[in-house]
Each structure stands twice: as C-alpha cells, then as structure tokens.
Amino acid sequence: xxxxxxxxxxxxxxxxxxxxLAAEVxxxxxxxxxxxxxxxxxxxxxxxxxxxxxxxxxxRQPNESPEDAIATYRAAFRAALDQDGRMCLFxxxxxxAGVLSPELAEEIQSFFRRCIADLSQRIGGPAAEARAFHVMxxxxxxxMLASAYRSIEAFDQAAASxxx
Amino acid sequence: xxxxxxxxxxxxxxxxxxxxLAAEVxxxxxxxxxxxxxxxxxxxxxxxxxxxxxxxxxxRQPNESPEDAIATYRAAFRAALDQDGRMCLFxxxxxxAGVLSPELAEEIQSFFRRCIADLSQRIGGPAAEARAFHVMxxxxxxxMLASAYRSIEAFDQAAASxxx
DNA sequence: GTCTATAATTTGATAGAC
DNA sequence: GTCTATCAAATTATAGAC
Numbered sequence: 422x423x424x425x426x427x428x429x430x431x432x433x434x435x436x437x438x439x440x441x442l443a444a445e446v447x448x449x450x451x452x453x454x455x456x457x458x459x460x461x462x463x464x465x466x467x468x469x470x471x472x473x474x475x476x477x478x479x480x481r482q483p484n485e486s487p488e489d490a491i492a493t494y495r496a497a498f499r500a501a502l503d504q505d506g507r508m509c510l511f512x513x514x515x516x517x518a519g520v521l522s523p524e525l526a527e528e529i530q531s532f533f534r535r536c537i538a539d540l541s542q543r544i545g546g547p548a549a550e551a552r553a554f555h556v557m558x559x560x561x562x563x564x565m566l567a568s569a570y571r572s573i574e575a576f577d578q579a580a581a582s583x584x585x
Numbered sequence: 586x587x588x589x590x591x592x593x594x595x596x597x598x599x600x601x602x603x604x605x606l607a608a609e610v611x612x613x614x615x616x617x618x619x620x621x622x623x624x625x626x627x628x629x630x631x632x633x634x635x636x637x638x639x640x641x642x643x644x645r646q647p648n649e650s651p652e653d654a655i656a657t658y659r660a661a662f663r664a665a666l667d668q669d670g671r672m673c674l675f676x677x678x679x680x681x682a683g684v685l686s687p688e689l690a691e692e693i694q695s696f697f698r699r700c701i702a703d704l705s706q707r708i709g710g711p712a713a714e715a716r717a718f719h720v721m722x723x724x725x726x727x728x729m730l731a732s733a734y735r736s737i738e739a740f741d742q743a744a745a746s747x748x749x
Numbered sequence: 750g751t752c753t754a755t756a757a758t759t760t761g762a763t764a765g766a767c
Numbered sequence: 768g769t770c771t772a773t774c775a776a777a778t779t780a781t782a783g784a785c
Contacts, residue, residue, distance in 0.1 A: 432684040435599030438778060451781085452751050460779065512726075513680045515733035516672050520596040529733050551742045554730065555723065558743035562676075562726030566718065569679035569693050578715045579722035602760060615763080616769050624761065 426467050430507035433517055434464060434525075461522035464514075468528045471510045476535070481543060488584045490543035491556055494536075495580050498560045502576055508568050512561040533557065556583055590631050594671035597681055598628060598689075625686040628678075632692045635674045640699070645707060652748045654707035655720055658700075659744050662724045666740055672732050676725040697721065720747055 424445050428437035439450040439460065446453075457463035478497045482489060501509060511532045518526050540553035563579035588609050592601035603614040603624065610617075621627035642661045646653060665673060675696045682690050704717035727743035 431681070433597050433599065433681045435597065436681065436684055439780085440778075448750085449752065450779085451753080454780065455750060458780090507683075508680050511733075512729060515729045516677045516680050517595070517597045517600065518733050518735075519671075520600055533730060533733055551745055554727075554739060554742035555744075555746055558726030558730055558740075559719065559723045560726065561729055562722030562724065563718075565676060565679045565725055565729075566697060566722055569675075569682050569697055571682075571694075575718060576722075578718035580719075581715055582719055603762085604760075612768085613770065614761085615771080618762065619768060622762090 422463075422467050422470060425463060426471060426510060427505065427507065429464065429467065430505075430510050430513055433513050434521060439463075461525055465522075465524050465528055468510060468514065468525065468532070472528070472532050472535075475532075476539075479539070485543065487544040487546075490540060491584050494540065494556060495560060495583060498564060499573070499576060499580075502564055502567055502573055506568075506571070506573075509561060509564050512564055515561075559583055586627075586631050586634060589627060590635060590674060591669065591671065593628065593631065594669075594674050594677055597677050598685060603627075625689055629686075629688050629692055632674060632678065632689065632696070636692070636696050636699075639696075640703075643703070649707065651708040651710075654704060655748050658704065658720060659724060659747060662728060663737070663740060663744075666728055666731055666737055670732075670735070670737075673725060673728050676728055679725075723747055 424442050425437050428441070439453045443450040443453050453463075457466060475497065478500070479493050482493065485493075498509060501507070511529055514521065514525065514529050515533070518529050521529070536557055537550065537553045540556060541549040544552050559580055560583075563576040566579055567573050567576040569575075588606050589601050592605070603617045607614040607617050617627075621630060639661065642664070643657050646657065649657075662673060665671070675693055678685065678689065678693050679697070682693050685693070700721055701714065701717045704720060705713040708716050723744055724747075727740040730743055731737050731740040733739075
C-alpha cells in the first residue's frame, strides 16, 4: 500500500500496476490479488488509509482560532510535499475523477466534502464555506504547481497569504 | 486533436489511446501515427495548441487594473469549465508531471512560468509574484474541486475572493 | 500467502500496399 | 492519408497447486 500510494501520487491511477508493485515488494502479481481483488479496490483502500491519516494530522486543537485551523491544513499539505515531493493523493485522483470507478469517485468527493465541512466549522462566520473552498483550492493547486515546478517554493508562495 | 484534448482533460495522459481516437474519428490507429509519430508527440502538440488558445484568451486589455487582470484569468478558467465541465489541460498534466516525457514536462513547466510572469507583470507591486502564484493555485485547485464535485459552484466559491 | 501458468484484452508502434 | 496486417509488450484478472 505504501508503494501503491507513492505511485498514484506521482502518476495518477494509471501510474501503478499490480505487476510493478509485486516486483518492487519481491512477490508476484497474483499474490497482490490475494489481498486486493481488483485494482480499483486497492486504490480505494489506499485512499481510505490516506484519508484517515490526513484527518488525524489536521485534528482540531484546543482553543483554536480560524487562522490556526487554516495554518494546520496548510502545514499538513506542506508536510506531505516536503516528505516526498509528491502531490496530494486526492488532488491527483480528483483531476481524473471522470473515469474512475464509482467507489473511488465517491471516496474522492467524500474526502473533499469532509474537508470543507470541517474547515467551515472551524473558520466560522458568514463566509466560512466560501473561505473553506478557497483554502482547499489554493492548497491543492499549490501542490500541483510545486509538482510541476519541482520546487516547494511554489507551494509556499501560493499559500502564504491564506492566513493574515 | 479535439478528441485527444477532451480525453486528456477528463482522464489525464493515460486517458487516451490512438486506437480510441481513431475509432471515434472513423479511421485506424495507423493513420493517426501518420500525423503524430508517438503518443507523447501528440500530447505535446495538443498542449501547445491549448497554450496558444489560453494566452489569446487572457490577452492584456488596454488600461487594465490588477483586479482586471486577475478577473480575466478567472474568467478564462471558468469558461473552460463551463463549456465542457473538464479540468485545465495543464492542471491534469501537471499533477502527473513526474512520469511524463521530458518534452511534455518542459511544456507544462513553461506554461506555468509564462502564466506567473504575465500575471506578475500585470499585477505589479512588491508582492506581485506571490499573488500570481496564489491566483494560479486557486484557479487550478478550484477547477479540480469542481471536477471532483461535478459542480461549477465549487469553482465559483473558491475563486470569488481573488478580486476585492 | 505465495506460487506457476495462463487467459483475454489493450497498447504503442511499424512495414508496406494502395 | 489511409489501409491491412502484425508485433512485442504490458495489463487486469483467474484457476489451481503448494
């Protein structure tokens, strides 16, 4: 699953194959099928694991200000980029959502809905939801720019103004 | 090229094949190879055409304010989304830039460099470049969110606050 | 849990006729 | 410019032995 995640984040859903994963682990592709019946089911499992890790990382802090919440999200995205220089898993999959399996498409939409709902609540106020959309778009887009530029500075420049 | 562009914007580089394109046009895949020697060369040609169309659409207006320039970019992204509900070509490809051909990777980076340079100049002032990065990230991320949500409202919410 | 073996399909690409 | 024919490789997936 670690390898599958790395491949998806680097090259999208089509960027990993059971054979490649198996070879890198040192087993055969049939053995991978023993754990995940289909490619779509494995991608969905990887997505669920990524989602759980992500929401654990952005968990609400005590006595948190709206600016703190946004900074927490930004730091989580930045850490993912800093560790391995790769895109957000859901950012990659979201871009090709049009042709993925229904199970996976639902997983993607559900991730972003949960991000927006969580951020909106923690930001509060009248324009909270619009600001939540803005924050998520900027962070995802910033990761994409950093991926294209191969430089984390692109992310930092894009996301700097999110907090006042 | 129209069909190739549609497929890439919906599903990424791996989302189109010469056979599929040929079948949709009513010819054979060998005939497509007559026009484009390789898949990478065709994708690069599609990217160049998209780039030229994009920069024509965001051309500088006379007596333009910084807010006007940003609004022009936002309108161009929104129009692409509104017409066919698909991602920005370079947004999709940028997310999977890690495994594309060098020719294509260079085309992607060059597109974003040109966007940032153009926007920076039209915005002006001390923090112009950072604001240009911010605008591009928000627009690309907003398209991705709209793609995942299958709703243009996600884009509008994300990009509303870009202009004052 | 892992293997061998294999099926069925798709893919990118080429040679050469018309 | 388009075709037929074909290749070599890769892909997803399954059956059944160990």
